[in-house]
Every structure is written in C-alpha cells, then in structure tokens.
Amino acid sequence: xxxxxxxxxxxxxxxxxxxxxxxxxxxxxxxxxxxxxxxxxxxxxxxxxxxxxxxxxxxxxxxxxxxxxxxxxxxxxxxxxxxxxxx
Numbered sequence: 408x409x410x411x412x413x414x415x416x417x418x419x420x421x422x423x424x425x426x427x428x429x430x431x432x433x434x435x436x437x438x439x440x441x442x443x444x445x446x447x448x449x450x451x452x453x454x455x456x457x458x459x460x461x462x463x464x465x466x467x468x469x470x471x472x473x474x475x476x477x478x479x480x481x482x483x484x485x486x487x488x489x490x491x492x493x494x
Contacts, residue, residue, distance in 0.1 A: 417478060425482050433479055 424433065438446065449466040452458045458466065 417475070420475070421478055421482050424479050425486060430483055430487075434483055436476065 437443075446466075446469050449458065449462055449469065452462055453466060
C-alpha cells in the first residue's frame with residue numbers, strides 16, 4: 408500500500424498559499440467570533456470529557472486548520488526574512 412508523504416503535501420499547499428495570497432491577510436488572519444466561540448465550546452466539552460463523535464471530528468478539523476495556518480505564517484516569515492537579508 409502506498410503511503411502519503413504528508414510533509415510534501417503540506418509543502419505544496421504552503422507554497423501555493425504563500426506565493427499567491429494576500430500576505431498581510433494571511434499573517435493577521437483570525438477566526439471569526441462565531442467560529443472562535445464554537446472552538447471554545449468544543450475545547451470546554453473536550454476538557455470535560457463530553458465530546459460526541461461529531462464534536463471530536465469538528466475539533467480535529469479545527470486543529471488541522473490551525474496547524475496549517477501556523478505553517479503558512481511561519482513560511483511567510485521565513486520568506487520575509489530572506490527578502491530582508493535576515494537569512
């Protein structure tokens with residue numbers, strides 16, 4: 408069975424986002440109030456051991472997207488440092 412090279416998949420997507428998106432928008436992106444509220448609710452339920460299977464899937468999706476967002480921001484900062492002579 409073939410395995411998926413997840414770092415490569417992330418790198419491809421990161422490169423696309425970093426090179427074709429609004430840099431300032433990506434660096435300052437935050438969840439909307441309603442999404443942040445939902446995330447907080449899921450985190451509270453998780454802490455209390457009260458997540459349903461659907462809630463767990465939703466929380467895991469938030470976590471994946473948060474990870475991707477952090478990776479995008481880190482890549483943008485690396486590129487910025489290189490362009491500004493920091494690397």
